[in-house]
Amino acid sequence: MVVHFPIVLLLLALLSQVLAVCYIRYRQKLNIVTFVLLLLGTVGAFAATQTASHISGDADEAAFAVFDTHQHYAWISLWLAGITTVVRFVALRCRKVIWTNYLIVILLISLSVTLFITGHHGARLVYQYGVGPKSNGALMK
Helix, strand or coil: CCHHHHHHHHHHHHHHHHHHHHHHHHHHHHHHHHHHHHHHHHHHHHHHHHHHEEECCCCCCCHHHHHHHHHHHHHHHHHHHHHHHHHHHHHHHHCCCCCHHHHHHHHHHHHHHHHHHHHHHHHHHHHCCCCCCCCCEEEEC
16 A cells, blocks of 8 residues: 555646646646645655565565666656656746646656556566565565
């Protein structure tokens, strides 16, 4: 739950920002929704990176390599989420600057890509290598 809930919030931020770009009438309200989703998602992503620092179960070296890639993209996602949150906050203060809405969409698409890559490697850990919360023991480098 700690890992997956922020992912949903960050992906919903992309949806709300795309809607903000498409519907000028509701842009300001949707920009605020995007900021709140980003803020909560970023805080949740930070909590997820702090609580998931090892892999569980009996894994081989290939699983460690996948875990390292998974963790690498998780940190990239966290940084992108943080940067996008700050940009969204600053853009909310400068209401006249319209191009920031498009910049935020680009940042959120980039964030979504890194989230998908992170998730793919997480799924590989679980389904290909049997690493996860139901495994026995903890495996750390």
